[in-house]
Amino acid sequence: MSNDTLPATAPAQPVRAAKGKRPASLWSDAWYDLRRNPVFIIGAVMIALFVAISAFPGLFDTVGVDPSTCSLAQARKGINGEHWFGTDNLGCDVYSRVIHGARVSIIVGIVSAAVTGIVGGALGLLAGFYGRWVDVILSRVAEIFFAIPSILGALLILAVIGRDNAGISSVVLALALLAWPMILRIMRASVITAKHQDYVMAARALGAGSGRIMMRHILPNAIAPVIVVSTINLGAFIAAEAALSFLGVGIQSPQISWGLMIADARNRFLEAPLPLLFPALFLSLIILSVVMLGDAVRDALDPKLR
Amino acid sequence: MNNPSVDTHPLSDEVGQEPLLAVDNLHVEFVTRQGLVKAVNGVSYTVNAGESLAVLGESGSGKSVTAQAIMGILDMPPARVPKGQIRFRGTDMLKLSDQARGQIRGQRIAMIFQDALSALNPVFTVGWQISEMFRVHRGMSKRDGMKKAVELMDRVRIPAAKQRVNDYPHQFSGGMRQRIMIAMSIALDPEVLIADEPTTALDVTVQAQIMELLAELQRESNMGLILITHDLGVVADVADKIAVMYGGRIVEHAPVHDLYKNPGHPYSKGLLESIPRVDQKGQELYAIKGLPPNLLDMPSGCAFHPRCPYRRDNCVTDVPPLYEISGTRGSACHYYREVLDGTVG
Amino acid sequence: MAPSAERILEVRDLVKHFPLTQGIVLKRQIGAIKAVDGVSFDLHRGETLGVVGESGCGKSTLAKLLMALERPTSGEVKINGVDMAKAHGPTLKRMRRNIQMVMQDPYTSLNPRMTVGDIIGEPFEIHSEVAPKGDRRRKVQELLEVVGLNPEHVNRYPHQFSGGQRQRIGIARGLALQPEVIICDEPVSALDVSIQAQVMNLLERLQNEFNLAYIFIAHDLSVVRHISDRVAVMYLGKIVELGNDVAIYDRPSHPYTQALLSAVPVPDPEGREQRERIILQGDPPSPADPPSGCRFRTRCWKAQDICAEQEPLLEIRAGGHLSACHFAEEHDVIHV
Numbered sequence: 001m002s003n004d005t006l007p008a009t010a011p012a013q014p015v016r017a018a019k020g021k022r023p024a025s026l027w028s029d030a031w032y033d034l035r036r037n038p039v040f041i042i043g044a045v046m047i048a049l050f051v052a053i054s055a056f057p058g059l060f061d062t063v064g065v066d067p068s069t070c071s072l073a074q075a076r077k078g079i080n081g082e083h084w085f086g087t088d089n090l091g092c093d094v095y096s097r098v099i100h101g102a103r104v105s106i107i108v109g110i111v112s113a114a115v116t117g118i119v120g121g122a123l124g125l126l127a128g129f130y131g132r133w134v135d136v137i138l139s140r141v142a143e144i145f146f147a148i149p150s151i152l153g154a155l156l157i158l159a160v161i162g163r164d165n166a167g168i169s170s171v172v173l174a175l176a177l178l179a180w181p182m183i184l185r186i187m188r189a190s191v192i193t194a195k196h197q198d199y200v201m202a203a204r205a206l207g208a209g210s211g212r213i214m215m216r217h218i219l220p221n222a223i224a225p226v227i228v229v230s231t232i233n234l235g236a237f238i239a240a241e242a243a244l245s246f247l248g249v250g251i252q253s254p255q256i257s258w259g260l261m262i263a264d265a266r267n268r269f270l271e272a273p274l275p276l277l278f279p280a281l282f283l284s285l286i287i288l289s290v291v292m293l294g295d296a297v298r299d300a301l302d303p304k305l306r
Numbered sequence: 307m308n309n310p311s312v313d314t315h316p317l318s319d320e321v322g323q324e325p326l327l328a329v330d331n332l333h334v335e336f337v338t339r340q341g342l343v344k345a346v347n348g349v350s351y352t353v354n355a356g357e358s359l360a361v362l363g364e365s366g367s368g369k370s371v372t373a374q375a376i377m378g379i380l381d382m383p384p385a386r387v388p389k390g391q392i393r394f395r396g397t398d399m400l401k402l403s404d405q406a407r408g409q410i411r412g413q414r415i416a417m418i419f420q421d422a423l424s425a426l427n428p429v430f431t432v433g434w435q436i437s438e439m440f441r442v443h444r445g446m447s448k449r450d451g452m453k454k455a456v457e458l459m460d461r462v463r464i465p466a467a468k469q470r471v472n473d474y475p476h477q478f479s480g481g482m483r484q485r486i487m488i489a490m491s492i493a494l495d496p497e498v499l500i501a502d503e504p505t506t507a508l509d510v511t512v513q514a515q516i517m518e519l520l521a522e523l524q525r526e527s528n529m530g531l532i533l534i535t536h537d538l539g540v541v542a543d544v545a546d547k548i549a550v551m552y553g554g555r556i557v558e559h560a561p562v563h564d565l566y567k568n569p570g571h572p573y574s575k576g577l578l579e580s581i582p583r584v585d586q587k588g589q590e591l592y593a594i595k596g597l598p599p600n601l602l603d604m605p606s607g608c609a610f611h612p613r614c615p616y617r618r619d620n621c622v623t624d625v626p627p628l629y630e631i632s633g634t635r636g637s638a639c640h641y642y643r644e645v646l647d648g649t650v651g
Numbered sequence: 652m653a654p655s656a657e658r659i660l661e662v663r664d665l666v667k668h669f670p671l672t673q674g675i676v677l678k679r680q681i682g683a684i685k686a687v688d689g690v691s692f693d694l695h696r697g698e699t700l701g702v703v704g705e706s707g708c709g710k711s712t713l714a715k716l717l718m719a720l721e722r723p724t725s726g727e728v729k730i731n732g733v734d735m736a737k738a739h740g741p742t743l744k745r746m747r748r749n750i751q752m753v754m755q756d757p758y759t760s761l762n763p764r765m766t767v768g769d770i771i772g773e774p775f776e777i778h779s780e781v782a783p784k785g786d787r788r789r790k791v792q793e794l795l796e797v798v799g800l801n802p803e804h805v806n807r808y809p810h811q812f813s814g815g816q817r818q819r820i821g822i823a824r825g826l827a828l829q830p831e832v833i834i835c836d837e838p839v840s841a842l843d844v845s846i847q848a849q850v851m852n853l854l855e856r857l858q859n860e861f862n863l864a865y866i867f868i869a870h871d872l873s874v875v876r877h878i879s880d881r882v883a884v885m886y887l888g889k890i891v892e893l894g895n896d897v898a899i900y901d902r903p904s905h906p907y908t909q910a911l912l913s914a915v916p917v918p919d920p921e922g923r924e925q926r927e928r929i930i931l932q933g934d935p936p937s938p939a940d941p942p943s944g945c946r947f948r949t950r951c952w953k954a955q956d957i958c959a960e961q962e963p964l965l966e967i968r969a970g971g972h973l974s975a976c977h978f979a980e981e982h983d984v985i986h987v
Contacts, residue, residue, distance in 0.1 A: 032339070197759055198756055198759040198760040199762040201754070202752070202754060202760055202821075202824065203762075203773065205720060205747065206751070206774050206777050207743070207744040207747040207777050208773070208777050212776075212777070216762070220764040221762070364843040364844060364845060365843055465933070479934040510914045511705060511910060512934070513914065514913075514928065514930055518928075518930060538918040539873075541918075542916060542920040543916045543920075563921065566918065566919055581873065582873040582876065583877075584873040585900070585985040587897075591851055591852055591877065592848065593848035594849075597813050597815065598843060598845070
């Protein structure tokens with residue numbers, strides 16, 4: 001019997017680890033990969049900067065200038081010491097408007113991604129776990145929404161809501177309403193894989209109820225792909241907000257949005273390109289950084305690449 | 307690795323004393339995040355035509371990595387071969403160009419794997435996959451290739467081969483799929499066949515069929531057979547000689563009868579004593595204590611010393627060489643005499 | 652402790668058919684996979700019943716039926732006289748405390764996102780009446796010690812352990828509720844040879860310590876012989892032979908058992924040429940369409956007309972134990 005007691009030594013299975021077939025643990029391996037991935041670091045630093053800008057835009061203002069200090073006499077000025085990015089058609093400071101416009105992009109992007117992730121994720125969990133008629137109903141409803149072309153659908157929803165009620169929440173609503181089915185599908189597939197694992201059977205044999213099985217055993221093992229897609233969606237939502245605002249159905253003046261700034265500046269682009277170029281540049285930068293982040297997270301978490 | 311002067315030498319068929327295949331002091335390492343994993347640490351063995359060598363070991367012992375190195379199917383990096391030779395008919399294959407190795411791989415040295423389902427392509431018929439060997443390597447027409455495929459399926463005793471040649475892999479049972487893999491591996495009449503756990507995934511009655519088939523094919527064609535396995539029972543049934551691996555080294559090699567009758571290394575001895583037998587009911591099983599070594603952090607001296615009942619002080623410090631017990635036997639244990647006499651343990 | 656005569660588990664005419672359906676919108680049943688087709692046996696307190704058979708013989712489905720993870724098509728699984736197959740809700744949950752399982756694959760049977768402490772402590776969370784909250788951590792550590800692991804490792808994750816150690820964690824989880832029956836479904840087949848013996852010895856020690864009854868399902872006949880008091884041989888959803896270990900291994904009377912035994916490689920090259928080898932032809936037929944009469948007749952060298960017409964019942968025949976063959980005949984195949 002003396003053979004029975006043995007100390008648990010350091011991680012065994014070195015050869016498995018060596019061949020990279022079985023990750024030591026999904027999250028710790030992913031974090032290891034991410035920390036060493038320059039794409040992730042650049043993306044994360046840029047996102048952090050944008051989040052800081054949108055949270056405390058005042059900190060980034062130049063002395064004595066904010067978006068409300070407009071004067072027609074100063075319209076369409078070039079770059080100078082007071083107006084770093086020049087001024088727009090109404091004589092407002094482009095730099096401070098770009099800084100204050102970041103908030104809308106970030107909020108719309110993060111909130112839409114969170115709402116779709118939570119709603120689509122929760123419904124996907126239910127559809128995948130219960131199957132049968134729950135799955136049939138949820139999946140059919142999701143397919144109906146899935147069939148609507150996204151920008152067109154958002155235009156339609158926002159047109160119904162009406163300009164007077166338009167704002168951040170209505171843009172989020174329109175985007176989330178059209179995007180949750182994708183998350184549902186991903187979550188559902190991932191839950192179906194997870195629910196056939198042996199440890200789920202072991203939990204059922206212990207007498208665990210559905211709630212416990214879903215929350216403790218399936219969700220933590222099924223959520224990775226949803227996180228990957230939600231990160232990638234974040235960029236798409238930011239772009240969509242700009243597009244909707246540009247088309248005049250999204251964010252309305254006097255709120256500041258990059259899409260709106262681009263729309264306002266487009267008529268006199270040839271005389272004064274700066275009011276269009278700077279918001280467009282920032283929009284591209286933020287989407288680029290989100291895409292970089294999303295790519296890095298996907299590489300780190302996607303089990304198919306492992 | 308690439309030595310152009312060797313590339314030009316064709317593989318000569320006339321060999322003197324040189325065995326058909328010789329692995330000589332082979333080292334294989336993997337570069338990983340956690341550090342350098344020394345999977346194979348100086349393995350040497352030989353196989354002659356018509357001979358079957360069993361390489362016995364547990365997961366992580368390096369038995370499969372050695373086979374992959376022979377086949378040249380290791381992913382490099384992360385793997386690398388810092389030292390050693392793999393001589394096929396006297397030519398060191400590690401010095402050959404990729405092209406020259408490709409000429410040997412699959413044609414003169416073939417391999418069959420444990421998991422026949424994943425080794426077969428699900429979207430092609432088995433006949434197509436077998437005949438591909440002839441089309442690609444022998445330049446045969448589709449029709450001739452298919453004819454050969456049916457012949458081969460007959461040879462590995464797949465019933466109604468003519469009717470089944472156009473079936474897909476999933477339409478066959480596990481045992482039949484393994485037969486198809488065997489058919490593919492012997493298609494080009496290889497001189498060496500490496501079978502990596504060929505029956506592990508199969509049922510007992512099917513295992514027996516496959517082992518018998520392998521033994522028969524070997525007798526017919528006089529191949530050298532390397533049988534990689536963790537199953538002492540399978541080894542006893544077919545092998546002529548056996549090499550026991552532990553922690554990336556060969557700890558004992560011997561003719562199979564000798565090893566079973568009187569093992570010369572504490573690890574082989576422990577393994578033999580720890581397996582339950584179908585023909586007798588024992589009391590408590592002898593269990594080798596402890597865990598297989600962590601390849602990232604190998605024990606000093608003899609890798610088996612933390613688990614060994616024969617351990618003395620020098621086992622912790624001195625790596626035991628492979629002591630010669632007789633002309634055909636060797637043991638990498640400082641105290642192999644005691645193990646053979648059975649004085650301890 | 653020797654097995655007592657007290658019957659703890661009674662299985663009667665257990666049947667599980669999985670319907671085969673065709674059509675997407677209007678599903679209609681075109682047949683059934685007869686995974687388990689009329690299985691009956693008893694298990695006594697402290698006893699080990701081995702169940703052997705090849706893949707597809709229904710032994711894993713049997714395990715799921717015994718654990719009430721699948722509902723049988725018909726038949727009974729009585730634990731201490733109460734039919735678990737018909738129990739629901741709180742009754743079923745309470746009955747689960749009495750029957751637990753150890754699964755085959757130590758890599759997939761533990762949730763990778765939970766610590767060892769959470770995994771072994773989960774039974775107490777589900778059945779909170781078993782151990783008061785403050786007591787659980789101590790109980791978990793005790794269980795770790797019982798299965799030979801370091802109790803300080805409660806906060807580690809499964810991937811930090813080797814296969815054999817993980818199997819011990821799975822065993823500790825099965826023991827937590829102090830069940831009377833443990834279903835072991837191939838508990839050592841995924842482990843290295845040198846580790847198998849450790850785990851088998853552990854299972855035997857625990858049996859003696861806690862007076863457990865095991866159903867030990869495996870394809871490895873040597874392992875089953877070592878641990879079992881009685882052995883049931885399954886073929887295509889039915890038990891074809893059932894008896895104590897000496898009866899099954901030294902005096903088998905069913906041709907399938909004989910073939911199975913003769914195919915087991917014996918780790919002894921001595922006399923390998925003389926050893927009798929019954930090599931069965933072909934593969935087992937599909938459980939969706941089993942042969943009429945005796946299911947083994949398509950691969951049996953003794954088959955005659957009666958085998959196709961009349962199903963041989965599992966009854967006491969030659970050799971003095973239960974066997975389902977019209978031509979049952981004792982024949983020792985493993986001793987030369």
